Amino acid sequence: MSDTRFRGRLFGPGLPGSGAPATGRWSDGGSLQVAEEGAAGRLLQADHPAVDAAGFNASSLRISWQGEDGAYAFIIEAESERTICCAAAPAAANRHLAEAAGVTTRLERRFRFGAVLLGLILILPLFGIGLFLGNSDRVADWVVKRISTEHEAQLGELILAQTRLQMKVVDRGPAVEAISAIGSRLTTGSVHRYRWFVADRPDINAFAAPGGVVVVYSGLIRTAGSAEELAGVLTHEIAHAELRHTLRGVIKSLGLHALAALVIGDVSGSVFAETATRLTELRFSRDAEREADAEGLRRLVAAHIDPAGMIGFYEKLAAEQRLSPPAILSTHPATGERLESLRQEVSLQKGKWQPLPVDIQSIKNSFK
């Protein structure tokens, strides 16, 4: 008989319902002796007990047998006691003990696998957003390349409709005629069919929606000192549209909204409408601004419009910024550095400038 003892809890007929503390020890023949603790404790002998994993989460070792008066079970919960029990077990009980330990381990392993899986399922959408945020430029580029001119025009039409809901937009009158006259010279040969609009808003702002919809705020026209200055802003906005910066911005913002909607679970049409409405709030990157400046300047020169007007308007914006930043600057950040490099570029241009046949003062008067 082995002298090694292990502690557990004994359950069975005549014992407390919640079990009694007891110690067990193996005999060489494979039978188990269990002694209830305490002076009046009973001593039980199990000749061929069954061994398995049992209890909550199968984390206990159960040694059970059928006594004369009913079923008995000796439950070993503590891991240290289980180890002692297994080490002292005779060969006859070894296989069952190993099987029981296997059940406990497998359950634990499967639970961990399940927890990891659940974690992944919960985290995956967030991971998707992270991936999109990290690579949103590349994703947007990929999408932009696959959008046809027709679709771009449809998108512009939608944005125009949205804008009309928010502000009074006119498509005729002296201001529209003037902008159209300047704009057509800047957009000769474009794949888009350009349409020119003036919005009755006091802010100094303008935007070019994808597909050739250009909206200039009356506040901007009021600020312009000459037709060349007006052309300077116009060419920059046209450049954004031609370089598909606006389209790209819309797609990025749409993508984010769609992903967010996917995660939150609200996949309604409102996502698109909201993005379109926020077009005037789209911010371009510094690189996009530099690109738009360069392309705008190229278009001015090609149209024989004096690029000094572009500088002139930017300087006005910079001056306004000191008082209160004009709306257009919040979407097209104009830094001193950008203005400086533009000045240098412009000074290199030596062309024959044709004056624009537009009387800016009479347009301003037409607003009153």
Add this chain to the structure above:
Amino acid sequence: MAMDVIDYEIFGSEMQYVEVELDPGESAVGEAGGMMYMQDGIQMDTVFGDGSQQQGGFMGKLMGAGKRLLTGESLFTTVFHNESNGKRRVAFAAPYPGKIIPVHLTDIGGTLICQKDSFLCAAKGVSLGIAFQKKLGVGLFGGEGFIMQKLDGDGMAFVHAGGTLKEMVLAPGESLRVDTGCVVAFQPSVDFDIQFVGKIKSAVFGGEGFFYATLTGPGRVWLQSLPLSRLANRIILSAPAAGGRSVGQGSLLGAGVLGGILGSDE
């Protein structure tokens, strides 16, 4: 760690509260919202975790906090400490109709597994842990019964059963099938398995079918006739503003899907 031995008295019949007597220097722990009244000389102290021991280091604390967040418990427990020179009393009230079960942890081997919202209060030194039901079966994450609370120590602990209490002793090998929500507490020697009755399809898309637990002895089990979730469901359903959506027995991710992936124990 030495446990504080506390004397107690339970008042009321269907809406009970337990009054705990603390000797000078003794403490009890409870959820902050469970306190009903306390006499002069008892100091309330909010501690991170369960106040049973200093959890090892920052990571230990973080893990503990994560687990408590997961089970929807508050991150802090309140310790009620008797700072006076005489015996003082503090009372904890049951949050809904039912019975308070006093359990002396030593009598049952030192550990009690209970439904996570059933804990009321305990002697300081009893540790409040989380016990996940790892036997996933088909009823994986089926709400009730998946996350349980584990009380460890050798002092008194008080848990609350909704409705009428049924205390049973299961003989070795004897088993009982119970609605998962009706299980309040059991000894760890009891085998606890959750199963789903009904078609998998209805588990995912709603409909008939429910989860039940199989409890297999040996050991003592405590059952309640009115789980809080059942009560809440009825109230929500009869509330005029609510659209009548049932909660509790539904599952987090559609029990069938994950259960199918992980496989049942059978």
